[in-house]
Amino acid sequence: MQGKQPRLRDQVRAVIRVNHYSIRTEKTYWYWIRYFIRFHQMKHPRDMGPPEVNEFLTWLAVHRNVAAATQAQALNSLVFLYDKVFGTPLGEIGDVVRAKKPRKLPVVLTHDEAMRIINHLSEPDKLIASLMYGSGLRVTEACRLRIKDLDFQQQVITVRDGKGAKDRTTLLPATLIEPLQNHVESIRKAWQQRSEEFLHPVSMPFALARKYPGASRSLAWQWLFSSPVLCTDNLGNVSRHHRHISSVQRSVRGAAKAVGIHKPASCHTFRHTFATELLKRGNDIRTVQDLLGHADLRTTQIYTHVLGQGFAGVRSPLG
Structure with a gap:
């Protein structure tokens, strides 16, 4: 009898640690993966693909008004999930509305x-x-x-x-x-x-x-x-x-x-x-x-x- 499939979070954690990613990267990737799942009404990522990723990233840009770097971070997290964890690269996700929130100059002290x-x-x-x-x-x-x-x-x-x-x-x-x-x-x-x-x-x-x-x-x-x-x-x-x-x-x-x-x-x-x-x-x-x-x-x-x-x-x- 085949063993029970590990929870998604445990799968993500295992792959991240095998690849020697930092704990902060682990937390960031899991944040966006969980956000993606919740956005699609708790649908499992294995049952989704490029169209759902496109929809999520576009929503972040249009409705959440995130910075371009934040949108890229979300995409990187999902690319990692499909490529490294599932072993099925995401492939072409189509035209995504790109975040255009300008990057602010950093705060500097004297x-x-x-x-x-x-x-x-x-x-x-x-x-x-x-x-x-x-x-x-x-x-x-x-x-x-x-x-x-x-x-x-x-x-x-x-x-x-x-x-x-x-x-x-x-x-x-x-x-x-x-x-x-x-x-x-x-x-x-x-x-x-x-x-x-x-x-x-x-x-x-x-x-x-x-x-x-x-x-x-x-x-x-x-x-x-x-x-x-x-x-x-x-x-x-x-x-x-x-x-x-x-x-x-x-x-x-x-x-x-x-x-x-x-x-x-x-x-x-x-x-x-x-x-x-x-x-x-x-x-x-x-x-x-x-x-x-x-x-x-x-x-x-x-x-x-x-x-x-x-x-x-x-x-x-x-x-």
């Missing part, structure tokens, strides 16, 4: 505004925000740093498994070397003394826990910013995870409000500000692209529009 927010934060969020501004890290990337990712000698930070599952290196600001070294030293002392927080291993990516069984308890693999709460996976294994992203986001929003910043500042605003400050100071746009980890130069070029008259350090021939 250097003074960024420092006012940072200086209002308590540790470890102050150090995390400093890395987002000083190194151009996404909040996810900053929270997921491990001790081994810092190279104080070369003043380089290695970002592992960033957006698009890519690694890259970026700047380690000279002003952060001493506070980061002190922070690492405090972790090292607690680790050597086998403090209560180190009784459990740190969570490890993919199959590395099996490949390097001792790594999860080694100093090099310790989170730079650990969560104060232990986590338990589906198998009942207890481990220590990194600081939760939403916790940092709340702290930054609260600090911006407290110091009187009336712009809609968020964690990602520090990354935008990093990019515009580098361009304003005459740095080459391709170097900024590499530091940010942008696959397409056009993504980086949006910051030249933010600069207005400065336009990435270029001056008019009239002066």
Whole structure:
């Protein structure tokens, strides 16, 4: 007798994890798959195809007025479902009404505004925000740093498994070397003394826990910013995870409000500000692209529009 077919969500989760997609991608894809199912009155996606996908994407553009990037995200989620999970590529979906909601320029802080927010934060969020501004890290990337990712000698930070599952290196600001070294030293002392927080291993990516069984308890693999709460996976294994992203986001929003910043500042605003400050100071746009980890130069070029008259350090021939 054939076994019961796994639930759709379990099928999606299994394929995503086999392909080493991030947890955030998993949540995003499942959000749009579920939205698609609900839009079609809980009809199973196997019983639908290109016409239903076309209808859903067009509805998003016409009735929900979503941005073009949001519509593309929904399409990517459904293409993944049919291609990777069902093994039947979606194929031609016909003419879809494309979302035309213009992309807004990113919110950017002045250097003074960024420092006012940072200086209002308590540790470890102050150090995390400093890395987002000083190194151009996404909040996810900053929270997921491990001790081994810092190279104080070369003043380089290695970002592992960033957006698009890519690694890259970026700047380690000279002003952060001493506070980061002190922070690492405090972790090292607690680790050597086998403090209560180190009784459990740190969570490890993919199959590395099996490949390097001792790594999860080694100093090099310790989170730079650990969560104060232990986590338990589906198998009942207890481990220590990194600081939760939403916790940092709340702290930054609260600090911006407290110091009187009336712009809609968020964690990602520090990354935008990093990019515009580098361009304003005459740095080459391709170097900024590499530091940010942008696959397409056009993504980086949006910051030249933010600069207005400065336009990435270029001056008019009239002066």
